[in-house]
Amino acid sequence: MSMRTRIKICGLTREEDVQAVVAAGADAIGFVFYPKSPRYVTPERAAELIRSVPPFITSVGLFVNATPDEVAATVRVAPLSLIQLHGDETVDQAAAIAAAAGRQYMKVFRVKPDTAPDELLEYEQANRAASPLFTSLLLDTYVDAYGGAGKGFDWSLIPKDLAPRVVLSGGLSVHNATDAVAGVRPYAVDISSGVEAAKGIKDARKIADFVAAVRAGDAILESQAHHESPSEAAVPR
Numbered sequence: 001m002s003m004r005t006r007i008k009i010c011g012l013t014r015e016e017d018v019q020a021v022v023a024a025g026a027d028a029i030g031f032v033f034y035p036k037s038p039r040y041v042t043p044e045r046a047a048e049l050i051r052s053v054p055p056f057i058t059s060v061g062l063f064v065n066a067t068p069d070e071v072a073a074t075v076r077v078a079p080l081s082l083i084q085l086h087g088d089e090t091v092d093q094a095a096a097i098a099a100a101a102g103r104q105y106m107k108v109f110r111v112k113p114d115t116a117p118d119e120l121l122e123y124e125q126a127n128r129a130a131s132p133l134f135t136s137l138l139l140d141t142y143v144d145a146y147g148g149a150g151k152g153f154d155w156s157l158i159p160k161d162l163a164p165r166v167v168l169s170g171g172l173s174v175h176n177a178t179d180a181v182a183g184v185r186p187y188a189v190d191i192s193s194g195v196e197a198a199k200g201i202k203d204a205r206k207i208a209d210f211v212a213a214v215r216a217g218d219a220i221l222e223s224q225a226h227h228e229s230p231s232e233a234a235v236p237r
């Protein structure tokens with residue numbers, strides 16, 4: 001059985017970019033509430049942008065080392081469905097932030113060259129045990145600036161049994177999206193730099209091409225599923 005890989009486009013600051021993401025058929029839109037990011041938006045600006053988001057598209061709020069009060073105050077202004085905790089929040093801090101905000105959340109793990117695959121599995125289990133609001137691990141590359149750097153990591157570090165539950169990010173683009181989907185088989189992919197004309201300014205053509213490249217990966221998985229034996233095909237990804 002194969003599945004449609006979910007797509008999140010992150011770091012939106014302009015109305016026309018929101019429309020481009022929706023038109024391209026992506027599933028989620030990300031707003032960066034980290035003041036040091038060039039893609040930073042205020043909660044009020046995010047609320048304005050979310051007004052043009054149709055139903056069944058998830059609006060995600062990205063935070064880096066914010067306090068529970070700060071995140072709760074942001075979701076009172078901007079109607080976010082999901083929170084992305086992209087900093088050094090501990091497992092318990094992440095659970096407390098989500099509880100204060102009353103929202104489901106993704107927790108980032110910033111992968112380094114020496115990250116052991118088991119660390120990823122253990123970190124996912126610890127987050128899952130800490131809160132019923134935890135939804136999934138988001139894997140990004142370790143960089144000093146926390147994220148949005150367009151830098152990839154070694155996907156072979158992702159355990160095969162974890163992959164169908166993770167959101168894969170870090171340096172994705174039209175050039176590697178098909179391989180990422182067909183090779184890693186993640187639940188979802190998340191991109192910022194790879195679909196930009198400049199930081200915080202998205203490019204509609206790049207967004208459409210990225211979505212098409214992800215769907216090409218899905219098509220490869222679909223055709224593989226048809227050629228697998230019945231016992232292999234019964235294993236959901």
Ligand SMILES: O=C(O)c1ccccc1N[C@@H]1O[C@H](COP(=O)(O)O)[C@@H](O)[C@H]1O
Nearest residue numbers: 010037147148149150169170171192193
């Ligand atoms: O987008 C940002 O500015 C940002 C700032 C701080 C932390 C994370 C940020 N974005 C996230 O980074 C990853 C990778 O992005 P890229 O595609 O490599 O540019 C992604 O999850 C973004 O949501």
